[in-house]
Amino acid sequence: MSHYKIAPSILAADYANFEKELKRLEKTGVEYVHIDVMDGHFVPNISFGADVVAAMRPHSKLVFDCHLMVSNPENHIETFARAGADILTIHAEATVHLHGTLQKIRAAGMKVGVVINPGTPLVTIEPVLNLVDQVLLMTVNPGFGGQAYIPEVAEKIADLVKLREAKGLNFDIEVDGGIDDKTIHSAKNAGANVFVAGSYLFKGDLDANVAKLRAALHD
Numbered sequence: 001m002s003h004y005k006i007a008p009s010i011l012a013a014d015y016a017n018f019e020k021e022l023k024r025l026e027k028t029g030v031e032y033v034h035i036d037v038m039d040g041h042f043v044p045n046i047s048f049g050a051d052v053v054a055a056m057r058p059h060s061k062l063v064f065d066c067h068l069m070v071s072n073p074e075n076h077i078e079t080f081a082r083a084g085a086d087i088l089t090i091h092a093e094a095t096v097h098l099h100g101t102l103q104k105i106r107a108a109g110m111k112v113g114v115v116i117n118p119g120t121p122l123v124t125i126e127p128v129l130n131l132v133d134q135v136l137l138m139t140v141n142p143g144f145g146g147q148a149y150i151p152e153v154a155e156k157i158a159d160l161v162k163l164r165e166a167k168g169l170n171f172d173i174e175v176d177g178g179i180d181d182k183t184i185h186s187a188k189n190a191g192a193n194v195f196v197a198g199s200y201l202f203k204g205d206l207d208a209n210v211a212k213l214r215a216a217l218h219d
Contacts, residue, residue: 004188004217006210007032007065007174009198010056011047012146018052022060028210033062034176034196035085039070042094043142050076050083057084065196067115067176069142070094074101081108089113089136089174092124102131113174117141118150122159132171134194135160139187140177146199149178154190161191181209181216188217 010033013021025033035053040046053064066085070076073090074097080088088110095101098114105112114125115136125135137156140147153175160173174194175187184195195217201209 003193005032005172005194006030006213007034007194007196008201008206008210009034009036009176009196011036012198012202014202018056019059022056022062024206026060026062028207030210031063032065032194033060034198035064035066037066037068037070037080038142042071042091043069050079050085053080053085054083063087065089065113065174067113067136068094074104077101077104077108077110081110085110087111087113087134089115089134091142092116092128093120098125099128099131102128106131115176118153118156122156122163126163129163129167129169129171134172134174136174136176136196137192138177139175139179139183142177147178149180149183149186151183151186154186157187157190157192179213181212184213184216185219 008025036047038045038047063086065087066080067089071094073094088105092098092114102112111133113134113136114132117138139149139153172194173192175192176196179195179197180200
């Protein structure tokens with residue numbers, strides 16, 4: 001899994017100008033845009049839902065990497081499929097029907113992702129790793145942008161790489177939270193290959209900050 005991808009988080013963008021922000025992202029050459037969906041229940045914050053995803057979809061060819069931080073995500077799969085999500089990632093902690101929910105995401109025509117919080121052990125998702133295209137490991141506790149990277153998650157990333165190899169699987173390992181041109185080294189060296197970054201990219205010169213992250217990945 002040597003192909004590195006940067007996934008800018010729209011959570012840190014200008015909410016009044018999503019169309020313009022998507023065009024800015026495309027010009028940087030990134031492949032993904034990470035869309036954080038929060039319900040105010042599973043996490044304390046509220047962000048945006050499928051209607052916003054649907055409104056953005058005609059304005060971008062980027063991969064829409066939708067991260068559902070919502071309770072009972074199984075209730076929202078078809079809605080996000082219709083809205084134009086390419087990848088739908090759900091929290092293992094948010095549903096008692098994890099296996100079936102992941103299967104429903106695949107059946108709806110999207111790529112399948114599962115995510116766990118920093119304090120959740122890998123054993124929670126081990127039984128479903130054969131169902132996913134992507135595992136997202138939170139490197140902050142979810143809910144708000146601008147938090148500091150939790151370096152201890154690097155050990156979990158490395159353990160997940162070993163688990164992937166032992167099972168002969170081929171999913172991406174994504175990290176989300178506190179990623180900048182310094183912390184990205186920790187996640188990359190542990191084995192992650194998809195990097196969500198929000199505050200770091202959008203505060204300041206977007207083009208320059210994407211370039212700095214790319215350079216850090218090849219140091």
